[in-house]
Amino acid sequence: MTSATNSATSAATATATATATATAGAAADATAPLRVAVILGSDRHGRFGPVIGDWLLSRVRTREDLVVDVVDVAEAELPTAFSPHPEPDVRDRLARVAAQIDAADAFIVVTPEYNHSFPAGLKNLIDRHRAEWQAKPVAFVSYGGISGGLRAVEQLRQVFAELHTVTVRDTVSFHSAQAHFDDEGNHLDPAGPDAAAKVLLDQLTWWARALRDAKAVRPYGS
Numbered sequence: 001m002t003s004a005t006n007s008a009t010s011a012a013t014a015t016a017t018a019t020a021t022a023t024a025g026a027a028a029d030a031t032a033p034l035r036v037a038v039i040l041g042s043d044r045h046g047r048f049g050p051v052i053g054d055w056l057l058s059r060v061r062t063r064e065d066l067v068v069d070v071v072d073v074a075e076a077e078l079p080t081a082f083s084p085h086p087e088p089d090v091r092d093r094l095a096r097v098a099a100q101i102d103a104a105d106a107f108i109v110v111t112p113e114y115n116h117s118f119p120a121g122l123k124n125l126i127d128r129h130r131a132e133w134q135a136k137p138v139a140f141v142s143y144g145g146i147s148g149g150l151r152a153v154e155q156l157r158q159v160f161a162e163l164h165t166v167t168v169r170d171t172v173s174f175h176s177a178q179a180h181f182d183d184e185g186n187h188l189d190p191a192g193p194d195a196a197a198k199v200l201l202d203q204l205t206w207w208a209r210a211l212r213d214a215k216a217v218r219p220y221g222s
């Protein structure tokens with residue numbers, strides 16, 4: 001065997017080892033639970049959003065394949081004016097939310113409908129991040145008056161397309177939401193919403209797993 005053949009063989013072995021390592025890494029990741037960030041989109045004083053959020057969290061926490069984090073627009077308290085030099089406390093708040101979004105494999109946005117759209121505070125939180133969203137799936141749970149927040153969701157799909165996300169087809173939607181929960185936050189007729197949540201979570205999980213596996217082999221955009 002010539003030395004040229006030898007080095008070609010070593011290179012091939014090194015490549016095979018690197019591929020095997022990458023594949024093993026991807027396989028190891030594939031078994032890890034997916035990190036889902038639930039984003040509460042309303043920051044209105046007296047908001048109904050936490051009732052919907054708690055209902056959703058109770059559904060997500062039944063899944064052993066998911067670990068959940070909550071990003072609450074009300075608690076994030078992000079300024080609406082963009083500044084290149086934010087004050088230290090604002091910088092800290094921005095960094096905290098950015099880290100949460102970055103760490104997530106998938107998102108569920110809980111949004112009410114305001115004037116046929118979604119809340120301004122939610123848009124502010126979305127617009128302050130870019131790479132953190134990319135190549136991840138986004139699902140929607142919406143609520144409102146007669147529309148159940150469906151128009152807010154359709155607008156959010158346009159926004160999230162710009163951020164290189166995949167939006168999940170099926171949603172959970174609560175029309176006249178407040179009439180369907182008791183004072184303890186229990187849904188009065190849970191079978192329908194529970195079934196819809198299962199479909200949503202199954203679709204979100206499929207996309208999150210597929211995209212995480214794909215990114216382990218080839219980083220997005222490369």
Ligand SMILES: Cc1cc2nc3c(=O)[nH]c(=O)nc-3n(C[C@H](O)[C@H](O)[C@H](O)COP(=O)(O)O)c2cc1C
Pocket residue numbers: 042043044046047048049050112113114115116117143144145146147148149177
């Ligand atoms: C400013 C404003 C605008 C609204 N516009 C709509 C609307 O266009 N369609 C709808 O179905 N409900 C509408 N609603 C009803 C809300 O979606 C509903 O009250 C919901 O519970 C609000 O969410 P929150 O309590 O978490 O803020 C509106 C409510 C507010 C405060």
